[in-house]
Amino acid sequence: MYKLLATDIDGTLINSKRELTDTTKKAIYEAYDKSCVILPCSGRGPLPLQDITDEIDLDLPLACFNGALVIKGKSGEILYEKAIDKQDAILAYNEGVKRDVGVIAWTFDNKLAFNEFNKFTEHYLSMANVKREDVIIIPEHMEIFDERISKVLWQDEVENMDEHVAYARNLLKTVDNNAMCATSQPFLLEFTHKDANKAEAIKHVADAFGIEHKDTIGIGDGLNDIPMIEYAALGIAMKNSHRETLDAADYIAPSNDEDGVAYVINKFMLGKE
Incomplete structure (x- = not known):
């Protein structure tokens, strides 16, 4: 039986109603009682994830900002931290402004910054667990890029994202940089350091727990x-996954609306069919 499960949150651990079901919680608790390690992984930071971690209410490790920050349980001990290079953060910001998207940046100390308030950033704010008056407006405070930035995001309509992904990937191939980009939601494209990903989170948590x-x-x-699906000994995609994610997986699990994570825990960690 497997001993460590790194699971994405949105679209995976929680369902399309953004609920953590009783079935999934029961499976997590049973795995925890058998000394298995459950590692929730998200593009979000610790603050926006607080509702989920409070609901699970176990001493679990947590990978935030797509693996740029990995912390150990309720102690908050930092296992890994990797900021995006300043020049790459500024590049992602400037190119996002040119493409007329909502541009968002997070620092490691939970400062949230927008290029402006628009329908995209207003939507993001509703998910971020940050007060409107605490948001930094980047054009007025470019010094934000002197801080350690965990990630820069572009937000736009879902139907535009494939074009943005193609543009960003080509951009990162043509300029000297240490960044990578990937979608975390159908409407969000995230730029992080190339060594800040969920595979790195698995490595550091596995080392910490032996x-x-x-x-x-x-x-x-x-x-x-x-990255984590390809790195893990067993890489699993949810049935509701992006087509490239499905292609990368060893196994396809039921969707997030069918308690797919609970199914995986029961089958591969607890030995239940």
């Missing part, structure tokens, strides 16, 4: 989940 690579599972649905 778990061998052969005992690891990575499960998710988005493009930003591909």
Whole structure:
């Protein structure tokens, strides 16, 4: 049986109604009681994830900002931290402004910054667990890029994202940089350091808990989940995954509306069919 499960949150651990179901919580608790490690992984930071972590209410490790920050349980001990290079953060910001998208940046100390308030950033704010008056407006405070930035995001209509992804990937191939980009939601494209990803989160948490690579599972649905799906001994995509994520997986689990994570825990960690 596997001993470590790294699971994406949105589109994977929680359902399309943004609920953590009783079935999934029961499976997590049973795995925890058997000394298995459940590692929630998200593009979000610790503050926006607080509702989920409070609901689970276990001493679990947590990978935030797509693996740019990995912390150990309720102690908050930092296991890994990797900021995007300043020049790459500014590049992502400037190119996003040119493409007329909502541009968002997070610092490691939970400062949230927007290029402006518009329908995209207003929507993001509703998910961020940050007060409107605390948001930094980047054109008025370009010094934000002197701080350690975990990630820069572009937000736009879903139907425009494939074009943005193609543009950003080509951009990163043509300029000297240490960045990578991937979608975390159908409407969000995220830029991070190339060494800040969910695969790195698995490595550092496995080391911290003394778990061998052969005992690891990575499960998710988005493009930003591909590194951990490819790295883990068993890479699993949800049935509701992006097509590239499905192609990267060893196994396809039921969707997030069918308690897919609970199914995986029961089958591969608890030995239940």
